[in-house]
Amino acid sequence: MKALLHFDRVSVSYNGVPVIHDVSFSLREGEILGIVGESGSGKSTLLKAAMGLLGPGGVVARGDIWYKGKNLPDLAEEELRRLSGPNLAMIFQHAGASFCPIRTVGAQLYEAVNAHETISESEFRKKAATLLQKLRFEDAARILESYPFDLSGGMMQRVGIAAAMLLNPSVLLADEPTSALDVSVQKQAVEEMLLIRELYHTSIVIVTHNIGVVRAMADRVVVMKDGRIVESGDAREVLEHPAQEYTQTLMAAVPRLRLRRGA
């Protein structure tokens, strides 16, 4: 399998202070890669580095991030903006909450798509309804006509995830897309992302603290601590038989449900 996105010995600093040290990994075509690890270890920073969202103090100090033959940190802002959306899309923790409350969901999605491709509103509605249907939303037309507060928080988060797919990106970068959700909506969001991969062959990087989500979704896992990769490999292997002490500690701390008395 070919690498679609490749981090090659990447170091990142904020205001001259290094926070990512010499990190290399790749995302293969159609793969779901989970990134887990310590709070503050640099997981969000890795995604922001790829998207050019490090902010004024942040720089990729060393290394390359390759996507389709282009080194992302070298690209001009304008070129990177053209790439994001149709190629690389990002989903945030509060994707659902980022909709404006006083305009319909459909109008806002149309605007987002129109920023990248010229498309008539009726064409857009057809396209959006097809996508939502494929992603198993009941009554797609009604969702597009709804205002955000007519839909539940969980439904909005699912719409937020679906919205990232409107431009049919080849890579989805998701930063804790499920951690604000109750477990039943979380399960639906995980199923939605799996369906996206199945239908569109999208490659996904998911950053999460929820080991259950990683277990349910990821093919491979990268474990981060202090700005470095401590362990990476096949998801089941890393989660069931962690080789490194840090990963072992992490797995031992996962809260487990006691479903039977005395269990």
Added chain:
Amino acid sequence: MTPILQIQNLKKIFSRDGQSDFTAVDDVSFDMVPGECLGLIGESGSGKSTVANMIVRLLAPSGGRISLDGEDVTDADVRAICRKVQMVFQSPQESFDPRRTLGDGIGESLLTAGRPAAEAREEVARLLESVGLSPDFASRYPHEVSGGQCQRAAIARALAIEPKLLICDEATSALDVTVQAEIVALLSHLMRGHGMACLFICHDIALAQGFCDRLLVMYRGKIVEEGTPDEVIQSPKQEYTKMLIDSVL
């Protein structure tokens, strides 16, 4: 024991322009005793945050009564109750003033309480350490730290004035499981040692089962189930609770 918190028939109705009114919290009643950890779980949008926001007086109830430490605070001012109850919000990055350092945000309540500046600075450093952050985080701004680091700073801020009741609204969901375990241990210590009570709103049912003394399940604005964590999780009575437990990955 006098309850630290008594909630009676609490109600919140949101009115919306050109739309019918929406009942987000519908006749909710419960008590908490000092030192107790009460878990509140349930669907996104079921009204958990709305209940919490009414207790800390960020939202005015549409009906019902709230008393804190034996005193009716239904119509009290936020400032009058913040010495007794503190809340950690769902999105901490938004709950800190972006123009001020984390240290200033954490130290504010100490200064307001009349502590000398030097003493407050030391206390801020100690509080940061108690949530696993080095003291130099005091000089950072909210946008200069990770999600989990900001969440820990928010916990430190809530603990600064040693509240009798701490409300955690998804306060640990952005933390990795080892840091989460440390924070939960810190809260347990404060509950055992200082009698602090904790209303723990949480999506992670396994965490709530291990940490809480009692669980409430909310669904569409109402409390639909209540019991010890093992009762609720091992023999749920409501279909909704069963579905929730089956969804755990």
